Amino acid sequence: MTEIWLGVCSGIAFGFVIQRIGATNPDKMARAHLMLDSTIPKFMLMAVAVSVIGLLGLTSAGLGRLVIHPTSLVATGLAGVLFGAGWGLMGYCPGTCWAAVGEGRLDAVFAFLGGLAGTLVFAHVHEAVIPALYMPTNLGQLTLASLFGGRAAAAVLLFVLLLLAVWLIGKIWQGEEDMPEVEDA
């Protein structure tokens, strides 16, 4: 039961914060993708950068549970292209979908239903697709720690690279925009 309450409370905090940064607003997400508004990409990458160091501290203290997904060159890449096409088309990703439905956006309800359909179809064809697309180019549970000799060194390197990416996005994207959401269709 503790697990359920931890999950609900973590979800409430997460959903609230991503609404307040505008990640559940498809207008704001589209402007992020069109390089007009840098807030969401900077927010995401900075959150990951700090989490990298936080998790390093956690694992050094012997805490935390890790689950490393394998890298499949073909399947992970193809999945990313399909995912990115859907994300760029309508501006929700699976996580923001749940929060945006709660927020009361009707188009998010349709994205959610489409998501259930996509899950249903994938789960149905899993046994055929995974051996064909995923396994042949599966490189295993690769991590930067195995490539750069040690967790701490890899974490610090990744932290610096992510900060650099945040800085670059700030330079290249057109700025941070206020997207007025006041006028209605």
Add this chain to the structure above:
Amino acid sequence: MPRSSKNGYWPWFPASLVLAGIIVFIFATFGPPASSSGFVALLKGLFLNISPEYAESKAHYRMLPGPGSWLMAFVLGMAIGGFIAGRTWRSTIRDIPAMWVKRFGASKWKRYGAAFAGGFLILFGARLAGGCTLGLFISGTTQLAVSGLYFGAVIFAAAMLTARLVYGKQRKESDHD
């Protein structure tokens, strides 16, 4: 530090520290957070009720937890968090994005159809990769996983390209009809 925007959005830097705190808390109390798994958990719960043989026969439902799990609780919490945030939000919450209306008109069903198709793609893709923006890019990269970085780079590139195809060339103020 940037000012908080006029329509109430939090400045990104402090917000990113808050989100990182939540992510590390989740790693400490559960493990890597994920949200596309919630879709699987929901369907698994449905099939366990209407056709348990089907749920048992499919590897994808066998490998992921059902409704009584942290993952299901987390995504329901996300919806509750979104609900609370929406109820306490002073700007209008739109059913169709303003940019979409400018580009494709105010037809609700065109937008809802595109949202459904996009929803299909993101979940089909996420289940193929084994995670989404949160479950693979954020969780994976936080754990230094190459899969997370690779997936993150591809989804951003593909989404940026798709947004350009969908919305066309945009100026600072969108000037499309």
